[in-house]
Amino acid sequence: MTRRRRAAAVLVSAAALAGCSSSQPDSPTVTVFAAASLKPTFTELGAVFERENPGTTVTLNFAGSSDLVAQLAQGAAADVLATADTRTMATAVDAGLVSGAPVAFAGNVLTIVTPPGNPKTVKGFADLAAPGVQVVVCAAQVPCGSATERIEQASGITLTPVSEENTVTDVLGKVTSGQADAGLVYVTDARAAGDKVQTVPFAEAESAVNTYPIGVLAESANQSDARRFVDLVTGPQGQKTLAAAGFTAP
Numbered sequence: 001m002t003r004r005r006r007a008a009a010v011l012v013s014a015a016a017l018a019g020c021s022s023s024q025p026d027s028p029t030v031t032v033f034a035a036a037s038l039k040p041t042f043t044e045l046g047a048v049f050e051r052e053n054p055g056t057t058v059t060l061n062f063a064g065s066s067d068l069v070a071q072l073a074q075g076a077a078a079d080v081l082a083t084a085d086t087r088t089m090a091t092a093v094d095a096g097l098v099s100g101a102p103v104a105f106a107g108n109v110l111t112i113v114t115p116p117g118n119p120k121t122v123k124g125f126a127d128l129a130a131p132g133v134q135v136v137v138c139a140a141q142v143p144c145g146s147a148t149e150r151i152e153q154a155s156g157i158t159l160t161p162v163s164e165e166n167t168v169t170d171v172l173g174k175v176t177s178g179q180a181d182a183g184l185v186y187v188t189d190a191r192a193a194g195d196k197v198q199t200v201p202f203a204e205a206e207s208a209v210n211t212y213p214i215g216v217l218a219e220s221a222n223q224s225d226a227r228r229f230v231d232l233v234t235g236p237q238g239q240k241t242l243a244a245a246g247f248t249a250p
Helices: 003-023 036-052 065-073 086-094 125-129 143-155 168-176 187-196 203-207 223-234 236-244
Strands: 029-035 057-063 080-082 098-108 110-114 135-138 163-165 182-186 198-200 210-217
Touching: 029 036, 029 065, 029 223, 036 057, 036 168, 036 187, 036 223, 036 236, 057 065, 065 080, 065 086, 080 098, 080 223, 086 098, 086 143, 086 210, 098 223, 098 236, 110 143, 110 168, 110 187, 125 143, 125 182, 135 143, 135 168, 143 182, 143 203, 143 210, 163 168, 168 182, 168 187, 182 187, 187 198, 210 223, 223 236
Parallel strands: 029 057, 029 080, 135 163, 135 182
Antiparallel strands: 080 210, 098 210, 110 182, 110 198
16 A cells, blocks of 8 residues: 555544544533522532433532523523522523423521621621621522512611622622621521631521522423432432531422
8 A cells, every 4th residue: 555545544544533433422411500509509419410320410500590590591501490589480480491390499598697706796687787787688689688678678677788799609708708797698508608607597587488499491401311400409318418508398
């Protein structure tokens, strides 16, 4: 065989190998859009799902629930949506983004967090409105902010926050970094922060319990795995993980 023919044979062989490689299907992926307060638990459950479904990858996107729905409405691709309240999920359902009926899988309530030692001696919700107390809350459009508004209405106490954040984790960050005297976050976020904060429970929180729903997205490219992920979250393993993090039953 001449040098030219050998070179041609090598090129044909390489092209054939490339063709075989490109024809093989990619590993299945489940993309989950979840409320920021679910980050620790869903990260753990994502790892469980991957172990139970070898070859499948779980991709997680955490943000404020309203931001997640906005991303989906603008064309973002995902398979599962989990929000921190039913109102935001209803917006997604009304927009035709969700396939079938979402399932409630957890509950959560707000609590007060302060820097360690509680320098401003915050003892309850009313203290957040005291002069000189710099309090941070979630913005009204996200579930933790909506819960804050309901508590204000039920208690008759109006807060004047120095900052309104788009996620509950951002509120927590303001407190742990010393930029605020107190913040309103979910019980689960306070627990996850450990000794970085001091927690101050308050009775008024029970007037604004948030229920978390989860659903498969209508445009999901992997609905079978998406439904399996929902089953994991709503099943015994998922409920055990959520309870350990401080979530209540739905």
